[in-house]
Amino acid sequence: NAGVTQTPKFQVLKTGQSMTLQCAQDMNHNSMYWYRQDPGMGLRLIYYSASEGTTDKGEVPNGYNVSRLNKREFSLRLESAAPSQTSVYFCASLQARQGHSGNTIYFGEGSWLTVV
Amino acid sequence: AQKITQTQPGMFVQEKEAVTLDCTYDTSDPSYGLFWYKQPSSGEMIFLIYQGSYDQQNATEGRYSLNFQKARKSANLVISASQLGDSAMYFCAMRETNAGKSTFGDGTTLTVKP
Numbered sequence: 236n237a238g239v240t241q242t243p244k245f246q247v248l249k250t251g252q253s254m255t256l257q258c259a260q261d262m263n264h265n266s267m268y269w270y271r272q273d274p275g276m277g278l279r280l281i282y283y284s285a286s287e288g289t290t291d292k293g294e295v296p297n298g299y300n301v302s303r304l305n306k307r308e309f310s311l312r313l314e315s316a317a318p319s320q321t322s323v324y325f326c327a328s329l330q331a332r333q334g335h336s337g338n339t340i341y342f343g344e345g346s347w348l349t350v351v
Numbered sequence: 352a353q354k355i356t357q358t359q360p361g362m363f364v365q366e367k368e369a370v371t372l373d374c375t376y377d378t379s380d381p382s383y384g385l386f387w388y389k390q391p392s393s394g395e396m397i398f399l400i401y402q403g404s405y406d407q408q409n410a411t412e413g414r415y416s417l418n419f420q421k422a423r424k425s426a427n428l429v430i431s432a433s434q435l436g437d438s439a440m441y442f443c444a445m446r447e448t449n450a451g452k453s454t455f456g457d458g459t460t461l462t463v464k465p
Contacts, residue, residue: 285451
């Protein structure tokens with residue numbers, strides 16, 4: 236049971252470099268999300284994709300772009316990394332269901348990104 | 352505007368006692384879901400409990416229960432019989448069905464004292 240898989244787990248970037256965080260889920264979920272978590276803080280929504288073919292900005296989209304490549308994959312791109320983007324990034328997915336059970340946001344293990 | 356508010360940055364509880372973690376939310380979407388997650392120091396996000404906006408009964412999962420007061424827009428987490436392993440950061444989250452987005456609060460750090 237892979238669940239949500241995100242790569243890489245750790246990355247050090249220089250200011251101005253670009254990189255893409257990859258995320259894939261094998262649960263056939265419609266909705267996928269990218270969050271960032273700064274030390275001691277909560278999760279802030281960067282971008283989300285409510286369904287395949289759609290993407291929308293979250294709370295902190297500046298400096299990021301996303302691609303919902305297919306139902307399984309949702310990538311996050313930093314075009315020109317800045318030290319303020321040093322954070323832990325979490326990918327998540329959800330298949331909303333009516334009723335009490337079955338509604339869970341599944342998270343990847345996180346990607347630790349440092350921009351120097 | 353903050354969608355999810357957790358007003359307790361840190362909480363302490365004695366082992367074996369119950370503790371309530373507060374969460375209030377703001378939405379105009381009539382259909383939404385509320386979640387609680389635990390994040391231990393290792394960093395992974397652990398799902399605890401879910402409450403749908405149309406659910407008539409408060410959700411319970413083992414030692415966790417969600418005190419859902421719709422009119423007050425609050426969804427407090429109650430942990431009964433606290434254990435040392437409950438020490439962690441706890442996040443409240445809301446998914447707005449029509450918008451499709453899920454947002455999190457800033458979290459509450461719970462410390463269980465022996």
